[in-house]
Amino acid sequence: MPRYDPHTALIVVDVQNDFADPKGALYVREGERVIPIANDEIARAREAGALVVYTQDWHPPTTPHFAKDGGTWPVHCVRDTWGAELHPDLDVAGETLRKVVKTGTGDEDGYTAFEASAPGAVPSGSRLERLLREHGIERVVVLGLATDYCVRATALDARALGFDTTVLRDGVRPVDLAPGDGERALAELERAGATVE
Numbered sequence: 001m002p003r004y005d006p007h008t009a010l011i012v013v014d015v016q017n018d019f020a021d022p023k024g025a026l027y028v029r030e031g032e033r034v035i036p037i038a039n040d041e042i043a044r045a046r047e048a049g050a051l052v053v054y055t056q057d058w059h060p061p062t063t064p065h066f067a068k069d070g071g072t073w074p075v076h077c078v079r080d081t082w083g084a085e086l087h088p089d090l091d092v093a094g095e096t097l098r099k100v101v102k103t104g105t106g107d108e109d110g111y112t113a114f115e116a117s118a119p120g121a122v123p124s125g126s127r128l129e130r131l132l133r134e135h136g137i138e139r140v141v142v143l144g145l146a147t148d149y150c151v152r153a154t155a156l157d158a159r160a161l162g163f164d165t166t167v168l169r170d171g172v173r174p175v176d177l178a179p180g181d182g183e184r185a186l187a188e189l190e191r192a193g194a195t196v197e
Contacts, residue, residue: 002041002141002166002197004048009137011128011158012038012054013113013144013151014103015090018076018083019057020145025083026076028146030173032087037171038143039091051099051135053128054092055113055144055154058084058102065104077104101128103150112153114161129161139164143171148181155189165194 004010015038018024020031045052057077065071077084079102086092086100103113115126132140140163142155151172158165167189174182186196 002168004045004050004141006049006051007136007138008045008048009051009053009132009135009140010041010045011113011140011142011144011154012042012052012090013142013154014055014057014077014146015087015144016057016077016083017085017087020087020090024076025074028173028175031145032089034144034171034173035087035089037168039089041141041143041168041171042091045141046094051132051137053131054086054090054100055128055150056084056086056100056102057104057150059104060106063104063106079105099131101131110153111150112157113150114154114157132163137163139166141166141168143168145173146182147172147174148177148185149175152185152189155194156192159189159192159194165189167194167196169196 018026019028042052058079059077061078062069066075101113113128140158142151144151155165155167176182190196
């Protein structure tokens, strides 16, 4: 069980209707099961004075990310739609808009909440990095959707930026386009120096 303090941030990755609701356009199998785990961690983090940051996929209607435009994925999380909204069962009470980081807002086809277009291409001074640095964050705890994409990329970039990084195994679920992708992503994170608990 991770410990929280004012130098720790909980990053809740993309717990949105299109991923976490069975009616969502890109539903992650058992995605809704991360919500009670996320809510427990959010409560523990707040109680300890830790920063809580939510990420939100926020695509334009046309983007190279979508299969219809030459990408991989069905249309999902289009800004200002039901699918892009944070899941209604997720605890966001009391959080301010500056603690919600929107990603995928342009033509980029990356997965990280640090706004890079590809893993390893972390731009210095991304909105999320600035937020963490402004709050004196040294350690991040990551959970959400999906293990093998946005969770993986965000946690890898957190490590590359020097943050002590923990990923909560029970608080993530994979897409598993290829069987085992989620487990391979967790193993890669461990090799990169992240803790998987």
